[in-house]
Amino acid sequence: MELLIAIILGVVEGLTEFLPVSSTGHLILTGFWLDFVDERAKTFEIVIQLGAILAVVVMYRKRFIDLFSLKQTEGGLSLMHIILGMIPAIVAGFFLHNVIKTYLFSPYTVVFGLVLGGIFMILADVKRTASVTSNLDDLTLKQAFSIGVFQCLALWPGFSRSGATISGGVLLGTTHKTAAEFSFILAVPIMVAASGFDLLKSYKYLAIADIPIFAVGFIVAFLVALIAIVTFIRFIERVRLIPFAIYRFILAFFVWMILF
Template sequence: MELLIAIILGIVEGLTEFLPVSSTGHLILTGYWLNFVDERAKTFEIVIQLGAILAVVVVYRKRFIDLFSLDDNKGGLSLMHIILGMIPAIVAGFLLHGVIKTLFSPSTVVIGLVLGGILMILADLKRTAAVTKDLDELTLKQAFSIGVFQCLALWPGFSRSGATISGGVLLGTTHKTAAEFSFILAVPMMVAASGYDLLKSYQYLTVSDIPVFAVGFFVSFIVALIAIVTFIRFIERVRLIPFAIYRFILAGIVWMILF
């Protein structure tokens, strides 16, 4: 039964982590549905998030290697873009960490799903003409501003990718450019956040948990790998509004069931 739960949650994490639908919200809702909500479950969620992170590193491995290039004349996306994109959420997360942990419930997820969906619709309807059509054209100001939008994802259910992609589009990037920056920016952000949470909760792990956690990690990695490649291929055509509609429908269903 636990292996089945690990597979289900691994699929949910891998499929939703980089789509603008809120992986945190889906994991909270799925965890309640499966009655998998104790401290061990929270540690498991951290582990499968690391599986999804690994998928981004594999897909964008050349980009990550280039970020640490010593060639000063290389230009394009740099480590400074990533640092500037991280600063707002790091500061906000540090200051509000205690408050954020109290927000993890189905009711707050419903609110986050709706508010995030509204932002995504506004981004699609009011987007400026795309002047940044490639990651290497992204400015430092845009990187920092997208990082500010990322702070919205501190509310469960809002969606980190939804906030950053919407922010990028509103700031003049293409949907694909915004999505790719969102994915790359996710790696250090999620490693830092997951690492911090794992240090605080590793005591809930036992040797007998290794098979279950390993299955969840592997499933999350494979599914995220497929989701990233597929999403990037279709985002310019599909854009954000269909995902916003899905969020509204999910929020409505959850509200009717739980409230």
């Protein structure tokens, strides 16, 4: 039964981590329905998030090699873009971490996050400017930092990190694809830092007997995330953000009906 739960949560994480629908919200809701909500479950969620992160590293391995290359030339996406994009969320997350974990990780708060995030995504699609940044290498440092500021909205579970960053990028004049790709790459250091911090606090809940379900969840999340990333990048310019916003509203409605 636990292996089945690991597979289900791995699929949920892999499908939703990089789509603008909130993986954290989906994991909270799925864990709630599966009655998998103890401290070990929280540690499990951290581990499968690392599986999804690995998928991005594999997909964009050339980008990451270039970013850390000593031969990196001026122009194009650089480490400075990533650092500037990380700073706002790191600062906000450091000061608000305990508040978020204590008060915002529940199905009730996720419902509000889904709705608010969906509204923001619609506004981004409606108010978007004529795209002037159609390639990652054309992204400015100011845009990178500003997208990082928008990323802070995702500290509310259910809002969606990718939804916040992609919407922010679109409002700042990037194409949906460019915003999505920067969101994916920016996710790696942010999620490694956040997951590593959480793992240090909860590693005591790990046991040798849990290795099979943690391994299964990690591998499933990795494989599903690979498929989700490729599919999303192919279709984001065509479908944009509004369909994902509508899905969020529908999900929020059903969850609200169940909870209340």
